[in-house]
Amino acid sequence: MGRLPLGVTTLALFFGTQATTGSLETASTVSAAAMIGMAAGAPLQGQLLDRFAKPVVIVCFTVLQVATFVALAVAVNGGSATWTLAVLALCQGMTIPSLPSCTRLVLKRAVSAGEVDAAFALDTTLMEVIYVSGPAIAAGVTATWGPQGLFLGCAVLVAAGTIFFVRVTGARWLGPDPGQAERAPDKEDLRPRPHDSRHWLPAGGFVLAMALLAAPFGLIECALTQFGTEQGTGLSLTGLILSVTGLGSIAGGLAYGTVRWRTGPARRFVVLVLGQGAAITVVAVLPSLGVVWTGLTLAALCTVPLASICFHMLDLLSPPGIWMRMQSWGAVANTGGHAAGVTLGGYIATAYGSGATFALVGLCAFLAIMAAMPALLNPSVRRPEPAKVGAHAE
Secondary structure (H helix, E strand, C coil), rough: CCCHHCHHHHHHHHHHHHHCCCCCHHHHHHHHHHHHHHHHHHHHHHHHHHCHHHHHHHHHHCCCCCCCCHHHHHHCCCCCCCCHHHHHHHHHHHHCCCHHHHHHHHHHHHHHHHHHHHHHHHHHHHHHHHHHHHHHHHHHHHHHHHHHHHHHHHHHHHHHHHHHHHHHHHHCCCCCCCCHHCCCCCCCCCCCCCCCCCHHHHHHHHHHHHHHHHHHHHHHHHHHHHHHHHHCCCHHHHHHHHHHHHHHHHHHHHHCCCCCCCCCHHHHHHHHHHHHHHHHHHHHHHHHHHHHHHHHHHHCHHHHHHHHHHHHHHHHHHCCCCHHHHHHHHHHHHHHHHHHHCCCCCHHHHHHHHHHHHHHHHHHHHHHHHHHHHCCCCHHHCCHHHHHHCCCCC
């Protein structure tokens, strides 16, 4: 409940501003301000979560988030200037409570080591459901109750969801960093220590890899739009394919979460990235309608499993003391990569067509593996997770 606004807020800002001002340019500016705020605020909140009591930090950011939503509702209803809406959108992005990262921390502590991958996969699938259903919710509520009703509804959901989350989890699951609280350093812990400079290369490279894997989402949106123009079908084809691929990603996440894997996260990461890149490359080489449908559907099956593995590998690469910060940088990589993909994809699709844009997606997959190589060679992500006693490994 508390995370539902994540799937609707950016679109709510876009729809609400456009409905109020009648300007797509203003709506784009306000939405971009929210994304910039998201990228700027997540690392700061991650650092605070690593240093102070997590329930307190989450509640403080929730209070600021609710206040920002209320201010946005008032501003949109009152027809405020563009700069006012942009500043409020920036504040909204900066004050989003890190419920996804905190949820992964709770799951990490609540299940055995061999079940973390499945728990992350199911949680990522839930987030995908939110993002897939978000556009319809945002459009429907905006059309029925107006943008101010959507903003006020988001405020209620964030407040109620966060209060429930904190009360249920509390200090038991949101205590100190897992690397500090759950075990003392020993020779079996292959993760680098916080002040060991070796951890910055694999962790930083992997965050860059996550950004390169997020860019294709924006690139594919632009490529599909251009492909629809080339085929003479317009935006209807784009919307239909995106809806089908969204359902495919959910199905892939559910299937992935039910399997206990023998291989370590590093090998699964490489296989999924190569599989997704190969499917899109075929689309670039043979851009017919049937190939586009098939290739994008196959690629979508890898989306949620790949996102789950990325956050799991960040967990394994994070030294004690900066766990929340690393998870926050992962979120920044997703947001920034998507935004960069949309920006670059718009230019490439217009200048060189949909085929070149699809080909760029395949290139991103190759570059992501190169950027992630130091992390993939790290012993902590090459080992398979220990299975529970008596559990069967698929």
